[in-house]
Amino acid sequence: MNQVTQDIGQKLWNLCNLLRDDGVTYHQYVTELTYLLFLKMAKETGQEEKITAKYRWDVVEKKARDADLDGYKEMLLNLGRTTNVLVKQIFANATTAIRKPKTLSELVNAIDELNWYSVDREQMGDLYEDLLERNASEKKSGAGQYFTPRPLIDAMVAVMQPGLDDVIQDPAAGTAGFLISAWQYISKHHDLDSLKVEKIQKLRRNFHGMELVQDAHRLALMNLMLHGFEHVDGMHLGDTLTDEGAKLLPSANLILTNPPFGTKKGGGVPSRSDFVFLTSNKQLAFVEHIYKNLKPGGRAAVVVPDNVLFEGNTGVDIRRDLMNKCHLHTILRLPTGIFYAQGVNTNVLFFTKVSESAVDSTKEVWVYDLRANMPAFGKRTPLTREHFKEFERAFGKDQCGEPKSLAKRKDEGEQGRFRKFTREEIARRGDSLDIAWLRDESEGSGEELPEPAVLAREAMAELEGAIGDLRRILVQLGEEEASEVGEVVA
Template sequence: MSTVTYDIVQKLWNLCNVLKDDGVTYHQYVTELTYLLFLKMAKETGTEDQIPKGYRWDDLERKAASDRLEHYKLALIHLGSHGATLVKEIFGNASSFIKKPATLSTLVAEIDKLDWYSARQEGLGDLYEGLLEKNANEKKSGAGQYFTSRKLIDSMVALMKPSLEDVIQDPAAGTGGFLIAANHYIREQGDPDLWTESQQRKYRRGTFYGMEHVQDTHRLALMNLMLHGLESDPEGAGIRYGDTLSQEGEALPKATLILTNPPFGTKKGGGLPTRTDFTFPTSNKQFCFVQHIYRGLKPGGRAAVVLPDNVLFEGNTGKQIRADLMDKCNLHTILRLPTGIFYAQGVKTNVLFFTRGEKDKGNTKEVWVYDLRANMPQFGKRTLLTREHFAEFEMAFGKDPLGSPKSLAKRKDTGEEGRFRRFTREWIAERGESLDITWLKNEGNGAGDELPEPTVLAREALAELEGAFDELRGLLAELGEDVEEVEA
């Protein structure tokens, strides 16, 4: 992020103090600012024709201070059903939490004073992305769960090598970080001005797909994509508002590349997803998303997915899903991530890299595990995660995004003293299909020597209990019992 962008982001974030004084919660900060920024940025980029006359930035600014708030609240309702598709999606069911007319007047005046010329030169997408990151790092906002570290995303994208020929999907899109990074990578690899007309059409209408279940987050994603030049297409491309674990998810097109960080935990309100195409019903959201991902890949398609540790070791349904994944796909690499890089500081996560086979059986012959967790610092505000932290892993991974047998043969097993090791499919089967593989011990003052916070321990205990309940539900289902009736 450039100094200019950083300064503007800081000024925008400081406006949150104005909202806070009016009783607006941390959770609502960026959503509230997004409504105003959309109107202002449409004026700055000359795209106001998509907004109905009478409801644009200048119309808001011209209103008397005493009438401005009432006009603004009516405008939000009006824009939710009028104007271009993008406008209606961003303002769908929109409402303002601002109570005082003076608060809105201050926001309008301060946003108008920003150095918009420099912001345009630097890139409005970078500015908005910076604001999202700032919000995600503020624990009280609760937004971190929708924001994956951009350093991790960039590493995953670089290894998966997206191209113009790909159909790229993120079924848990959040604010759109994976799709934006993939787009950036594609445009860097070649000159978009040299693309043919059919390539341009494919790029705009058939490359980037996603789904987000939380409407406020969906708004942020649409705004983020728009400012990075990725507007949603009425024919289906872009990020849709919907539940991937319902039949809406079945409508997502088969992909050649899936990049995602699915939400952790169980399905909201309990119960099973309403998907009809899952072989293994479970209330565990990660296992549902894992099924969606490997079933949603075209033969030869590849995926890089962030998943918590419990996905690697949970029994019963989890064991069946892992076995099915390794049958249908070549699960060639697991990266054990350091702690502290997600909103739930103690959560232990991994990246699974796999490629869908041409056939549905026996695709995984060996799994390589890279341990980037042992003897690593506890990342957070004091110790920042950088792209350099992934450099050795990227070198060890190699240049083949598919993990073909030929490329795996070139890898070096570093033995028990090193971070990168190879494990055969037979060895994994013998240990009950568990992929929770460790061999390095934390030494000295590594993060592993620190006692986790009580909240972290509580989360881990809850995850284990949820896994146990999931197994019991599966057992009851196998015995022909009505699970819902038992739970009631």
């Protein structure tokens, strides 16, 4: 972002101070701002034809001048009932957290006074994503669960090298960061200016996502729109772990995602009829979706917490199935402290689909440890793309991890960050992929425990997983009905 865009971004973020007296949270503010920015941008970019005349920006300004807060609330409701698909989705179940007419007036005036003509379309997208990142960094907002750090996203996209022919999917899209980064990579590495508008629109229709939470889905639509996606019919509101995920998300050449942490709400198991393995562990369920949804030859990069690498029973079954059907060639152990849930250790799995009937596709797994002896990331030490440069170099230029490319990699030994482990070595570990060898001597290492809520969630996930496995044993023994397997235990 240039300095002008940064200044506008800071002014927009500072506007949240206007709403503090109304008890509005950071997340509510970004949602509130999304409603107003959508209407303002439609006017500034000459796209108001999609919005009914009596619900456009000029009408919002009039209602703000007239202190007609009730009229503004009614506008939001009616915008959610309009016939235009994008407008309807942006304003679905829209409500305002503003409590005072004066606050609405100040907010509208402040937005109106900003120099929008100094910002081009792509910068508008970057500006909005900056707001999303600021929101995610505020612990109290709770929005971090929908936002993956952009340096991590860009590093994953860079090694996966999205192309013009790729159908790209994010089954846990959040605010659509992966999809936008993939599009920017394609735009940078291909001459899109030489393509006709119809071809570019067709390319954008190869991008697909699904998000469960309506507020996050709303922000994703706005983010995509500001990054040039005129048609966002590939961005679905829904649950990937139900049959609507199988129905609405097409098979993909490339899947990039960071599934939500934790267990399925209510402790139940996914209701996907095409799933073989039943587990309340959402990350494991997403892993099954991903390797099932990849086309043969398709590739994936997925963020998962450590428990996916070592969880027993169903976890072992899913890892074995993954290593049979896919070539799991690389695991990146991520630094701690880069996500909203402090203390949660995460990794990125990189794999390529062989076929649905393949066996023993994984012959070796390379593990890059970017966790040991790394700084404590946070506001004082932000994560940057530079932190991933050595990993990207070690990964190489082959996005699929073909054997001849892996043969060129260098095993750095017990003192290095990059090592190779054969399938036989992994089998001897009980098919655990939680592999570490470096002694962590970074300042504060081992001293700071995760927050109590994080520990509680991890304990609940392990207990619910164990209960689910025991119930499945009872089903197999004929002692319990299959329909009871997913019930909640008080």
